[in-house]
Amino acid sequence: MLIEVKSLPIKEVINNIAEAFETTYEQSCGEYFLNLPEHIGKGNIRGINFEGGMGIVQYDCIFEEEVEFHFTINKVHPLKFLYCLEGSLEHRFEGYDDQHEIVQYQEAIVASDLFNGHILCFKPKTHTIINSLEITRNEFQKKIQCELVTMDDKLQKLFNDIEAKELFYHDGFYSLKLADLFREMQTFQGGDFLKKLFLEGKAYQMLTEQILQYEDDLNDISGRNILRRTEIKQIELASELIRKRISKLDNIAEIASEVGLNANKLQEGFQSLYGTSVKQYIKQTRLNLIKDLVLNTEYSMSEIVDLAGISSKSYLAKIFREEYGTAPSDYRKHFIDSLTKKQ
Known part of the structure; x- marks a missing residue:
């Protein structure tokens, strides 16, 4: 027609x-x-x-x-x-x-x-x-x-x-x-x-x-800073890699390079999709993992430090206290005590 x-x-x-x-x-x-x-x-x-x-x-x-x-x-x-x-x-x-x-x-x-x-x-x-x-x-x-x-x-x-x-x-x-x-x-x-x-x-x-x-x-593709709609899948892949490799995560630039974006685009994408920076996303992913390990496993604090990819037990205690207001060992003890009382 x-x-x-x-x-x-x-x-x-x-x-x-x-x-x-x-x-x-x-x-x-x-x-x-x-x-x-x-x-x-x-x-x-x-x-x-x-x-x-x-x-x-x-x-x-x-x-x-x-x-x-x-x-x-x-x-x-x-x-x-x-x-x-x-x-x-x-x-x-x-x-x-x-x-x-x-x-x-x-x-x-x-x-x-x-x-x-x-x-x-x-x-x-x-x-x-x-x-x-x-x-x-x-x-x-x-x-x-x-x-x-x-x-x-x-x-x-x-x-x-x-x-x-x-x-x-x-x-x-x-x-x-x-x-x-x-x-x-x-x-x-x-x-x-x-x-x-x-x-x-x-x-x-x-x-x-x-x-x-x-x-x-x-600009050349590597020098473009504005995130395209078609690049959303690369942002989602980056978040998946962060979750999978949280225990051995080195730096943001490596993740960006692996998914085919530069660091600026990666930051813009995380801000748009998840409302946070890549650094904050990594921190929250670690905290979620640590909380899960504290509550649902019998791993020691030293083992949790390795699994979460952080530097020391003192740093573990610091970031956990900032988020949950108590030490991870005390958080675990309080959780177990609560379960025992319910039973």
Whole structure:
């Protein structure tokens, strides 16, 4: 199914799509929304414009057949930041044959040249969620009133190219901070007015995080400091290695290297997933192990020192007292006495 979208702004885009699908759309406080009719599929498409040339379009759809949206209005098209939260999307520029596949957790910055548009292709019977942050560059420049001189040269050129003289494409995997923003946008429960304010704030946050990520992408992989959504499994592996090797754990850098991350990313990941630093996570893992050994085994304190990978019985007593307010031997005695009384 080929859908021709020959209009701007987002209100007219949603109207065009609704007409092609032979359905209606709703609007509330500047947000335009349509549910897919049954013969097209399941899900919805929604969009909202903000002052200053920014807008957001979200596709949350399962199409019955392959659907191509051809955005072909005879004007300079908005700069688009595409984010694939689920499923996959194929993108190409009008007038060009190169196809770009954007898979789950991937992002792409796309800008067509001249009056050429964009073609977005959705696969059939596949749940696909795409967020598109859209920027009309001439309006955006008037809004921000900045020279953009501190931005990377290529991005400066991209934002200043208000006549769309050059094609631009960049892709990568979006950051954990962007993933958090998308989750907040999906779960916000406020009313229409509050939702519009909320989404406008998130649009600027998305742009900020995307620019930071683009500049981070320019570094070698080992030198990138922003954690990507796809790297969560590596953080989880690091926590598993810490638990397994707690008795012989040497240093954080070794763990980071083994899971394929640098130390900064490892720290950011632990803060995001577990709400603590790697050092504190290791300390708490040791304390949990020590408590288990004290309560559920007959190991001596010297043996527990070795099993927990700490330096001495005095250090064991110190960290245990800080956490539980008593010495480990006294904690064990109190626990055994309590069990005896119950029996």
